[in-house]
Amino acid sequence: MNPDFAIVLTFKINGNADADFLVKTARNIGARAVITNAQKDDFKEACSKYTIFLADEADGVDLNSDDVIDTIVTNRQNGKNTIINIPVTDGKFDDITQKLLDTINSWMHLFGHALNEGKSSTLESNNGFILENRHADYQKYVFVKRPLPEKIEVTGLTQEPNRVEWIDHRTDLDFTFKDGKLIINLTEPESDLAWQVLRIQAHRPEDDIIHTEF
Incomplete structure (x- = not known):
């Protein structure tokens, strides 16, 4: 996985999902790449539309709103990306996942440029x-x-x-x-x-x- 992709969302889809919505969500919070376990053609089209890299499947981590920014920043300090598991059931996020995404968005809105464009x-x-x-x-x-x-x-x-x-x-x-x-x-x-x-x-x-x- 390219370490320049500071944040990678790996969507764990159960049921049908709107690939366009999910990829747009990733783009809007500052992710540079996504992974999916389903609907790969739909995701390929959406990634092309929103200029996000569609990466091969890789192991992600389960994070929450309390530890996600610490993990992202520490990994960036060490030249690593953070691959985050994002469960999607029938096209929707549960409350815990939505809070996680909101936390990332709030921090990246201010500091995403420094994180994504920064190198050692x-x-x-x-x-x-x-x-x-x-x-x-x-x-x-x-x-x-x-x-x-x-x-x-x-x-x-x-x-x-x-x-x-x-x-x-x-x-x-x-x-x-x-x-x-x-x-x-x-x-x-x-x-x-x-x-x-x-x-x-x-x-x-x-x-x-x-x-x-x-």
Whole structure:
């Protein structure tokens, strides 16, 4: 399984199901791939429509709303994907599964870009862990879990960053940079989610280009 697929939903279908609805649900919560045990032609068509990869069957895990985000984030830190079993009976989710999907959706709505586009980084933090954007490596993401410290220290940068912010509502954070150490003073983010993500906007080559007027 491609580790770039941070979240994979494997639908365990009992009875008839609406493949279009299920694949759209996966897309909307930030999953990049799905698996199904039935109606494969229907799922192939829906995956093509919503640009989601239809993966071969693989073992998934049974998670709930209390442990799903911890599992997803920890697996991403270790370069692994999370394959989640999603039972579907006569086209419907039970209450436990719906709560699980709602929990994923709430977190991914804020931090899904950092999770899906992030890859391992050479930077290190004394709290949490760091990924960098695979398409724009000047963007670094620090994943940190509550209870939040007053400040965190990041090492490995060679230049002072342009900006540091909570991804949640793009709130700027004060920082200092000296002797290769970035000290970030944390404030309380607006969301109360356990896992938070801040973005370090590092120095870019284009920042050295002097703008001229003609």
